Amino acid sequence: MAYNFRLYSLCFLLFVLLVNNNNNSVILCQEEGSGTRSALVPAMFIFGDSLIDNGNNNNLASLAKANYFPYGIDFNGGPTGRFSNGLTMVDVIAELLGLPLTPPYSQASGDQMRFGINYASAAAGILDNTGRNFVGRIPFNQQITNFESTLNQLRNNGAGEVEEALAKSIFFVGMGSNDYLNNYLMPNYNTKNQYDPQEYATLLTQQYNQQLIRLYNLGARKFVIGGVGLMGCIPSILAQSQNGACSEEVNQLVLPFHNNVRSMLTSLNSNLPGFRFSYIDIRNMFQDLLANSRQY
Numbered sequence: 001m002a003y004n005f006r007l008y009s010l011c012f013l014l015f016v017l018l019v020n021n022n023n024n025s026v027i028l029c030q031e032e033g034s035g036t037r038s039a040l041v042p043a044m045f046i047f048g049d050s051l052i053d054n055g056n057n058n059n060l061a062s063l064a065k066a067n068y069f070p071y072g073i074d075f076n077g078g079p080t081g082r083f084s085n086g087l088t089m090v091d092v093i094a095e096l097l098g099l100p101l102t103p104p105y106s107q108a109s110g111d112q113m114r115f116g117i118n119y120a121s122a123a124a125g126i127l128d129n130t131g132r133n134f135v136g137r138i139p140f141n142q143q144i145t146n147f148e149s150t151l152n153q154l155r156n157n158g159a160g161e162v163e164e165a166l167a168k169s170i171f172f173v174g175m176g177s178n179d180y181l182n183n184y185l186m187p188n189y190n191t192k193n194q195y196d197p198q199e200y201a202t203l204l205t206q207q208y209n210q211q212l213i214r215l216y217n218l219g220a221r222k223f224v225i226g227g228v229g230l231m232g233c234i235p236s237i238l239a240q241s242q243n244g245a246c247s248e249e250v251n252q253l254v255l256p257f258h259n260n261v262r263s264m265l266t267s268l269n270s271n272l273p274g275f276r277f278s279y280i281d282i283r284n285m286f287q288d289l290l291a292n293s294r295q296y
Contacts, residue, residue: 038098039097039098039099039115040097040098041097041099041168041169041170041222042114042115042165042168042169043099043114043115043116043165043166043169043170044090044093044094044097044099044102044115044116044169044170044171044172045102045116045117045118045119045147045169045170045171045172045220046090046102046116046117046118046119046120046172047119047120047140047143047144047147047171047172047173047174047175047215048120048121048124048172048173048174048175048226049120049121049122049123049124049125049174049175049177049178050064050066050083050120050122050123050178051083051088051089051120051174051177051226052088052089052090052118052120052172052174053066053081053082053083053104053118053120053121053122054080054081054082054088054090054091054101054102054103054104054118054120055067055080055081055082055104055106055107055118056081056104056105056106056118056119056120056121056122056138057081057121057122057123057136057137057138058081058104058106059106060121060135060136060137060138061135061136062122062123062134062135062136062137063123063133063134063135064121064122064123064131064134064136064137065081065122066079066081066082066083066084066122067079067080067081070085071083071084071085072084072085072086073085073086074086075087081104083122089226090102090118090172093172094116097170099115099116100112100115102115102116102117102118103117103118104117104118104119105117105118105119105143105146105150108150110157113150113153113154114154116169116170117147117150119138119143119144119146119147120143120174121137121138121139121143122134122137123137123178123182124137124138124139124140124143124175124178125139125140125175125176125178125179125182125183126139126140126175126176126179126204126207126208126211127139127179127183127203127204127207128141128142129183130178130179130182130183131178131182131183133182133186133188134182140175140211141211144211144214144215144218147215147218148218151218151219162219163219166218166219166220166221167219167221167222167274168221168222169220169222170222170223170224171215171220171222171223171224172223172224172226173212173215173223173224173225173226174225174226175208176204176208176227176228176257176261177228177229177231179204180228180231180250180253180254180257181231181234181236184200184253185250185253197252197253197256198256200256200257201256201257201259201260202256202260204257204260205257205260205261205264208261208264209264209268212264212268213268213272216268216272216275221274221275221276222276222277223265223275223276223277223278224277224278224280225261225265225277225278225279225280226280226282227258227261227262227279227280227281227282227283228254228257228258228282228283229282229283229285229286230246230251230283230286230287230290231250231251231253231254232246232247232248232249232250232251232252232253232254233246233247233251233286233290237250246290258283261279262279265277265279
């Protein structure tokens with residue numbers, strides 16, 4: 001998995017170097033115990049699901065938690081709520097940007113908030129009702145509302161030049177997987193009876209579009225969007241196959257959303273002044289991992 005994170009991280013840093021062509025945007029950060037070092041951006045704000053949740057579900061009445069062993073067996077300090085043995089993708093990105101590890105919203109306070117916050121929540125989706133089987137979770141809409149609360153705190157605490165810093169900061173968003181795995185494909189949801197795959201992809205994309213515009217209106221300008229992967233090849237789907245093969249039906253189900261998101265981002269880039277994005281094509285990365293596994 002470490003190599004996979006490096007792929008994402010290198011792709012991401014290329015994005016930063018392309019859009020941050022103003023040398024004055026490099027600032028100094030202070031990370032506890034490590035001294036002063038240069039950072040490529042002022043902060044990183046993170047929105048998503050279990051792939052990048054780092055503890056926001058810990059104190060929720062939720063079945064989607066990872067604050068116990070064997071999670072965190074390779075993380076300094078043990079389990080934190082990350083759904084990983086160690087660092088997550090966004091942790092590696094933060095390190096390469098020269099930022100401290102981004103704290104979860106549920107634990108962030110004071111000076112920590114200046115370098116960004118992680119709002120991601122396991123089982124969360126673009127739609128508010130996604131993931132209800134896990135009970136507690138923080139949908140994308142609520143994550144954005146939590147970000148609004150952070151902005152109010154920063155302004156009330158006298159943090160100067162908030163808007164200018166936001167325009168230079170990275171907004172990492174990785175949503176959509178749970179809207180299929182823990183909504184459309186769940187037998188106790190009626191979603192599949194209400195929408196065919198293309199209609200559902202359109203519904204998700206329309207909502208996603210409005211959510212990204214909401215972040216833009218709050219001051220976000222530089223977005224990194226993580227696409228959905230090959231949902232038909234994840235362990236929970238493989239376990240339902242008699243021969244352990246990927247489900248091509250599920251892979252095709254998610255494809256319209258994958259295509260819609262790319263078109264949506266191009267449209268936002270054309271219509272919103274200053275909007276910039278980097279799209280991480282996790283679907284094709286995953287295909288390459290499967291097809292050329294020996295190279296990894």
